[in-house]
Amino acid sequence: MKQRPIGMFDSGVGGLSTLRDVRALLPNEHIIYYADTGNCPYGGRSHEEIVALAERVTHVLLERGVKIIVVACNTATLHAVDYLREHFSIRFVGMEPGIKPAIAQTKTGVVGVMATQATVAGERFQRLIARYAGDVQVVPQACPGLVELIEAGELQSATTREAVKRYVEPLLKAGADTIVLGCTHYPFLRPLIADVAGPNIALLDTGAAVARQTQRLLATDDLLNPQSEPGSIEWLTSGDPADFAKLRQCLEIE
Ligand code: DGL
Numbered sequence: 001m002k003q004r005p006i007g008m009f010d011s012g013v014g015g016l017s018t019l020r021d022v023r024a025l026l027p028n029e030h031i032i033y034y035a036d037t038g039n040c041p042y043g044g045r046s047h048e049e050i051v052a053l054a055e056r057v058t059h060v061l062l063e064r065g066v067k068i069i070v071v072a073c074n075t076a077t078l079h080a081v082d083y084l085r086e087h088f089s090i091r092f093v094g095m096e097p098g099i100k101p102a103i104a105q106t107k108t109g110v111v112g113v114m115a116t117q118a119t120v121a122g123e124r125f126q127r128l129i130a131r132y133a134g135d136v137q138v139v140p141q142a143c144p145g146l147v148e149l150i151e152a153g154e155l156q157s158a159t160t161r162e163a164v165k166r167y168v169e170p171l172l173k174a175g176a177d178t179i180v181l182g183c184t185h186y187p188f189l190r191p192l193i194a195d196v197a198g199p200n201i202a203l204l205d206t207g208a209a210v211a212r213q214t215q216r217l218l219a220t221d222d223l224l225n226p227q228s229e230p231g232s233i234e235w236l237t238s239g240d241p242a243d244f245a246k247l248r249q250c251l252e253i254e
Pocket of ligand 1: 010011012014015040041042043044072073074075076116119147182183184185
């Protein structure tokens with residue numbers, strides 16, 4: 001059982017930013033990563049569609065014998081993780097926008113959250129804000145189109161810069177000094193977002209926290225892989241495997 005892989009999934013390459021963190025913390029674990037590129041983006045879909053897609057991918061990963069599943073997608077977590085936990089006995093590590101740490105560190109009292117439309121519109125996102133905000137103003141910013149640009153490998157294009165400006169400027173105008181990257185795709189735009197936002201704005205994502213939580217849960221269940229050699233990675237996708245491989249190369253992921 002300890003030798004079994006960790007399963008990870010996202011609507012596309014976004015979860016690779018999380019995989020990078022998991023790999024750094026748990027280099028000896030085998031990983032199966034599923035990119036649901038054939039159904040990407042999740043961010044414009046309904047709650048029911050997202051639940052159905054997450055359930056389908058879970059079956060694929062379970063058939064491969066994974067020992068834990070990391071939902072490396074904020075949109076899928078916020079809409080589907082409760083359902084998944086109810087219907088499957090395997091452990092799920094979810095991924096939520098880092099609103100709590102952002103609230104703890106803001107000096108201006110304003111936090112911006114960049115995320116998908118489905119995330120921002122979700123009931124669970126509103127609950128997260130209500131639970132932690134207190135006196136802090138949390139400004140959500142849905143960012144339609146960004147995921148598609150990242151999936152096209154456009155990390156630095158003029159079109160992507162324009163889109164980033166359109167989404168970041170309202171947050172700066174509102175007085176945010178901290179911006180949460182509330183979608184696992186966005187860390188791939190970190191250099192561009194940092195450039196547009198300027199040096200005084202902190203950008204937060206939760207990849208490292210999710211890696212630590214994965215480690216904690218595996219340790220609790222006595223499922224950490226004791227081998228000393230580096231673990232393998234198996235890539236699965238509902239899209240075109242050649243395009244997925246090309247994009248991984250462009251994103252500099254193994
Ligand atoms: N990467 C996903 C997230 O963290 C969503 C991308 C999409 O819209 O498909 O929210």
